Structures are given as structure tokens and as C-alpha cells.
Amino acid sequence: MSVQIRPFDAETASEREFSEYHLARVASLLLESPEDPPVTYEATVGRLRTPWPSDGECRYWAGYVDGTLVGLGRLALPDGENSGIAQIDVMVHPGFRRRGVGTELLRAVMPAVRDSGRPTVNSDAMKAGSPGAAWAGGLGFREVNRSVVMRLVIDETKPELWDVPVPEGYRLARWAGSTPEKLIESYAAARQAVQDAPLGESSIRLPTWDPARIRREERQLAEQGAEERVVVAIHQATGEIVGVTGILTYAYRPENSYQNDTSVVNAHRGNGLGRVMKAAMMRWLVVERPQVRRIMTGTNADNVHMIAVNDAIGYQIIRRVIWVETTAASLAEALS
Structure with a gap:
């Protein structure tokens, strides 16, 4: 052949x-x-x-x-x-x-x-024990992180799971596309709160968010024909955004949406804001995008809190995956 x-x-x-x-x-x-x-x-x-x-x-x-x-x-x-x-x-x-x-x-x-x-080479997520994982292992890739892939099927989920009240002292805001200019500074700060999410031994680093980077990402998504919807939690006493969640929907696959970052500023954790924001997102999405049938998300296997939040609004784990990594020099040697 x-x-x-x-x-x-x-x-x-x-x-x-x-x-x-x-x-x-x-x-x-x-x-x-x-x-x-x-x-x-x-x-x-x-x-x-x-x-x-x-x-x-x-x-x-x-x-x-x-x-x-x-x-x-x-x-x-x-x-x-x-x-x-x-x-x-x-x-x-x-x-x-x-x-x-x-x-x-x-x-x-x-x-x-x-x-x-x-100097570093990694690969996209793959199932542990799969033929792809075995092939990568034979080339010297090592496992550096584990995640779960979760899916929410709208027709199989009870809408009452999304009836989650906003805790006292907070309110929600939302937008599609461009972030309102008056909120972009605190929005960027709230997105930074994802930095402490577990990543195992992976060399991947999460983005550092500032207003310029947010505007750049918004332009890129718009050029790709992707719609981004955002729900934020605002602390009423300060007017600052303290929680963020986002959903992406691409024109080429309108029946699927993809969960973007969800983060809550450390001082405001423990108030259920992650679940509140995600539930509000679902109520909004099913009304304005009825063609969406499934929401997909990936979460680090050690992030038990976010897995529980997802489970509470109807997500189910559909597979467990690993991330693998090696050095460019080692891979070149393995292939020589």
C-alpha cells in the first residue's frame, strides 16, 4: 500500500x-x-x-x-x-x-x-485506553491531565432544573456579541478568576484576560460566524462583575452549543453563582435559539465543584478523556 x-x-x-x-x-x-x-x-x-x-x-x-x-x-x-x-x-x-x-x-x-x-508537543483529548492513546504512548507521549466531557440534551432535561433564584446581594446581566464598554473592565477581571482551575501537569496555560484581549476574541468569533452569549453576576453593593459564564454557537453546527469559561471571583464563591448563571443561560438559550439541541462542555476531572454544578442543571458525563504531551526533540527521535 x-x-x-x-x-x-x-x-x-x-x-x-x-x-x-x-x-x-x-x-x-x-x-x-x-x-x-x-x-x-x-x-x-x-x-x-x-x-x-x-x-x-x-x-x-x-x-x-x-x-x-x-x-x-x-x-x-x-x-x-x-x-x-x-x-x-x-x-x-x-x-x-x-x-x-x-x-x-x-x-x-x-x-x-x-x-x-x-519545545513542547501536545495532542487533543483522547479516551484513556483507546487505540489513539496507545499509539501516542508508543511514541513517548505521557498523560498530563484528565478531563470529563459532559453533555446537556435539552429535550431530555427538566426545565425546572433551571429555575434557580439569584442570591440576595447580586443581580444578573447578559449580552450577545460585544461586551458593553461600561462593563468590560470588571468583566475582564472576573474572567481572570478561572486562572486557578486545575490543569494537572499540562504545560497549557490559561489566557490572561484584559479588555484588549476580550475585544480581540470577540472580533475573531464574529469573523468565524460564531455567536457568543454571556451571562454575568453583578455584586450590587459595588456594581462589579464577580461571575461569568459563556456559550458559543457556530453557524456550521446550529444544533450544538459549546460552553465557554465559567468563573467566579474568589471572594464571592460559595454563593451558588455558577449554577445561577448557567441556569439563566439555559432559560435564555432555549427561547432565542430553539434549534440548539445539545450543550457540550469539558471540565477537569479534579474540578469536582464545577462537575457538580453542571450535573445540577442537567449535564451528564458522556466520556472521560486524557491529555498527552511530549517534547519536540523526543518525538523527532521516536520518529527517526
């Missing part, structure tokens, strides 16, 4: 290439995450063309067998706090695994990793 590796441009790829990639991805997800509904063609293409803002620059390489696209390698180069990390993800159609396609894709990505000068 002859494998050919070529750079893949998500903006200029042919419809045939997208269709073949979609078939490979559907087959891969069916094997690895059968608890998820099949991903649509539109969502597959949209995800390639609109990576998360935190991913930074993304590049792709495709693997072909007899002219058919059967795998894809992805390199993400985040900036800011994570500018020392190169994130590599490799997907191969299950029918073509264990034939060297994944390894050849990884080899094709490595020159770009070397040129980036980044």
Missing part, C-alpha cells in the same frame, strides 16, 4: 476531498465516540475552516491511499501564554489504521514543528 502525504488547504480543497475526509471522520468518531450523534458534512468543513481562536495558526496535511483521502494531520500554533506549545492531532480512517498512515502524517508535520521552535 502506497501512502502519499500532501499539504491540505481547507479554503481550496475540492468537494471530493472534503467528502472523503468527512467519511473518514464519521467512521473514526463512530468507533471512538459512539455516544455522540454523527457529525454532519457542514460541521466537518466548518470545523476545519474555523478553528477555535485559542488554537492560533492551523496547518493541515492529508494522507492519501490510491488517491483517496484517508487521514488528516493538524498542527495548531497557539500564541500568547502557550507560544511554546505545538499541538498535533492525527486522524485516520479506521479501515486504514495500523498501516503507517498516521506515522507518515506525523512525520510530515514535524518539519513545521521544528521550524516553529516550540
Whole structure:
């Protein structure tokens, strides 16, 4: 079997290439995450063309067998706090695994990793004990963090779970899109409260939020056709935002929304604000975005408080995943 590796441009790829990639991805997800509904063609293409803002620059390489696209390698180069990390993800159609396609894709990505000068390589989340995790382990990747993936299915959730009163001394505010200028300073400060979220031994660092970074993220999301909804808790005595939660909905997958950061300033924890904000978000979302059927979120496995908050409003754990990491030098040696 002859494998050919070529750079893949998500903006200029042919419809045939997208269709073949979609078939490979559907087959891969069916094997690895059968608890998820099949991903649509539109969502597959949209995800390639609109990576998360935190991913930074993304590049792709495709693997072909007899002219058919059967795998894809992805390199993400985040900036800011994570500018020392190169994130590599490799997907191969299950029918073509264990034939060297994944390894050849990884080899094709490595020159770009070397040129980036980044010393650390990590990968996206994968199930512990999965074939992907075993393959990564054989290349020297080690587990550095564990998370749970949770899902709220609106039709299967009792709406009364979202009837959560706001505690005395606080009020809620909300907006879609751009943060009101008068609130952006305290909004940025409240988003900083996520900094103490557990990350295990991962080299990933959470963003440092300030008004400029918030405006930059808002512009990026708008350019991608993503709608961001935000609910905040305001301390009435000071007028300051002390809690934040956000939801993202992408045009390419309107039936799914994705939980963004939830944080509460340390001095105001213990008042149930996380649950209050998330419940208010659900009441708002189901009215204005009735096409949304599922909300997805990921939470560190050690963050038992946030897992309990999610559980209280209807989220359920659908899988447990690990994050793996190695050094660029070690990976290059393993592939040589």
C-alpha cells in the first residue's frame, strides 16, 4: 500500500476531498465516540475552516491511499501564554489504521514543528485506553491531565432544573456579541478568576484576560460566524462583575452549543453563582435559539465543584478523556 502525504488547504480543497475526509471522520468518531450523534458534512468543513481562536495558526496535511483521502494531520500554533506549545492531532480512517498512515502524517508535520521552535508537543483529548492513546504512548507521549466531557440534551432535561433564584446581594446581566464598554473592565477581571482551575501537569496555560484581549476574541468569533452569549453576576453593593459564564454557537453546527469559561471571583464563591448563571443561560438559550439541541462542555476531572454544578442543571458525563504531551526533540527521535 502506497501512502502519499500532501499539504491540505481547507479554503481550496475540492468537494471530493472534503467528502472523503468527512467519511473518514464519521467512521473514526463512530468507533471512538459512539455516544455522540454523527457529525454532519457542514460541521466537518466548518470545523476545519474555523478553528477555535485559542488554537492560533492551523496547518493541515492529508494522507492519501490510491488517491483517496484517508487521514488528516493538524498542527495548531497557539500564541500568547502557550507560544511554546505545538499541538498535533492525527486522524485516520479506521479501515486504514495500523498501516503507517498516521506515522507518515506525523512525520510530515514535524518539519513545521521544528521550524516553529516550540519545545513542547501536545495532542487533543483522547479516551484513556483507546487505540489513539496507545499509539501516542508508543511514541513517548505521557498523560498530563484528565478531563470529563459532559453533555446537556435539552429535550431530555427538566426545565425546572433551571429555575434557580439569584442570591440576595447580586443581580444578573447578559449580552450577545460585544461586551458593553461600561462593563468590560470588571468583566475582564472576573474572567481572570478561572486562572486557578486545575490543569494537572499540562504545560497549557490559561489566557490572561484584559479588555484588549476580550475585544480581540470577540472580533475573531464574529469573523468565524460564531455567536457568543454571556451571562454575568453583578455584586450590587459595588456594581462589579464577580461571575461569568459563556456559550458559543457556530453557524456550521446550529444544533450544538459549546460552553465557554465559567468563573467566579474568589471572594464571592460559595454563593451558588455558577449554577445561577448557567441556569439563566439555559432559560435564555432555549427561547432565542430553539434549534440548539445539545450543550457540550469539558471540565477537569479534579474540578469536582464545577462537575457538580453542571450535573445540577442537567449535564451528564458522556466520556472521560486524557491529555498527552511530549517534547519536540523526543518525538523527532521516536520518529527517526
